[in-house]
Amino acid sequence: MTTLACIIRPSTPPSRVIPLARAVEAAGIEEIWLWEDCFQTGGISAASAILAATERVRVGIGVIPTPLRNVALTAMEVATVDGMFPGRLLPGIGHGVQSWMGQVGARAASPLTLMREYATTLRALLAGESVTTSGRxxxxDDVKLDWPPARPVRVPVAATGPKSLRLAGEVGDGVVLEGSVGLVGLPAALELVAEGRAAAGREGDEFSVVQFVTGGTGPGAAERLRAELTEWGQDVSDDEKLAGYAVWGDALALAEGVRRLGAAxxxxxAIQPTVDDPDLERLAEVLGEARELLSRD
Known part of the structure; x- marks a missing residue:
C-alpha cells in the first residue's frame, strides 16, 4: 500500500504545529512531512517537538538544506533525535533554494558537488563510521559519532532537475520530489533516478520515492489549489490539467489520487495543503478516511 502522509508547511505558526501534528496522528495517518524555508520554522526543531508530542507518527524532513549546516552537526542532530525516538525520523537533505542560500552567505558554487560529498559523508557518519575526507x-578529520543510531537511518535526497535526480539515485536512500513534478512528471523523473542507481551499482538497494502533491478538501478546494499552482507557474487551467499536480475532494477522491501516484x-x-487552507484539522480527518480506504486495497 502507498503510504499517505500529511505535510505541515513551514509557514504554519510554531504555536500551531503541535496541535496539527496531534490531529494528524489521531486521524491515523502514518507520516508527517516538514521542510525548511528561509526564514520560517526549523525542520529539526519542529520534528523533535512533534515526535515528543506524539506516540506513533513518523516525521520526515523534506528537506534540510545542506549549505546551512556542517555535515557533522547534521549527523549529530539526526543521531540524537533518532536515539530518543528510534525509527521515527526520516531526515531528507537537499540543495536549498539558491537565492536564500545567497542571502545567508552559504550559496555553493556547485550544489551537485556539495550534495555528493554531503550525502556520502552523512550516511557514513550515521552508520557509525569514522570519517576522514577532504573535498571541495x-x-x-577522523570524525565519529559517540552515539550513532542503533539501526540504519535512511537519508533521502531531494531532486528536481535531471542531474540532481540522477545524483539522488547514486547517493541517496530515496528521493523526495516536490509538487512541481506531479503525476505528469513522475515517470520521467524516476527514469533519471534509476539511471543514477544503475551507474552506482545500487539497483538492489532499498530505495523509497516520496512525492509531494498539493491537496485539499471541502468547498472551494479546487479553486484554492488552482490559484496556488498558477502562482507557482503551473498550467492548471482546467480540471484535467489540475489533476496532474493536485488531488482534491472527499476521502474517496483523495484516495483515488493517491492510488494514481502510487501506480506511477x-x-x-505527502499531501501539501495550500497556504490558505481554512481548516487543516478537517483536512487531516479526511486524509485519515482516505487512508482507511487505501488500507482495504
Whole structure:
C-alpha cells in the first residue's frame, strides 16, 4: 500500500504545529512531512517537538538544506533525535533554494558537488563510521559519532532537475520530489533516478520515492489549489490539467489520487495543503478516511 502522509508547511505558526501534528496522528495517518524555508520554522526543531508530542507518527524532513549546516552537526542532530525516538525520523537533505542560500552567505558554487560529498559523508557518519575526507566542501578529520543510531537511518535526497535526480539515485536512500513534478512528471523523473542507481551499482538497494502533491478538501478546494499552482507557474487551467499536480475532494477522491501516484511509482504521497487552507484539522480527518480506504486495497 502507498503510504499517505500529511505535510505541515513551514509557514504554519510554531504555536500551531503541535496541535496539527496531534490531529494528524489521531486521524491515523502514518507520516508527517516538514521542510525548511528561509526564514520560517526549523525542520529539526519542529520534528523533535512533534515526535515528543506524539506516540506513533513518523516525521520526515523534506528537506534540510545542506549549505546551512556542517555535515557533522547534521549527523549529530539526526543521531540524537533518532536515539530518543528510534525509527521515527526520516531526515531528507537537499540543495536549498539558491537565492536564500545567497542571502545567508552559504550559496555553493556547485550544489551537485556539495550534495555528493554531503550525502556520502552523512550516511557514513550515521552508520557509525569514522570519517576522514577532504573535498571541495566537506572536510572532516577522523570524525565519529559517540552515539550513532542503533539501526540504519535512511537519508533521502531531494531532486528536481535531471542531474540532481540522477545524483539522488547514486547517493541517496530515496528521493523526495516536490509538487512541481506531479503525476505528469513522475515517470520521467524516476527514469533519471534509476539511471543514477544503475551507474552506482545500487539497483538492489532499498530505495523509497516520496512525492509531494498539493491537496485539499471541502468547498472551494479546487479553486484554492488552482490559484496556488498558477502562482507557482503551473498550467492548471482546467480540471484535467489540475489533476496532474493536485488531488482534491472527499476521502474517496483523495484516495483515488493517491492510488494514481502510487501506480506511477510513489511509495509515499505527502499531501501539501495550500497556504490558505481554512481548516487543516478537517483536512487531516479526511486524509485519515482516505487512508482507511487505501488500507482495504
Amino acid at each position: 566542501y566537506v572536510n572532516l 511509482g510513489a511509495d509515499t504521497v
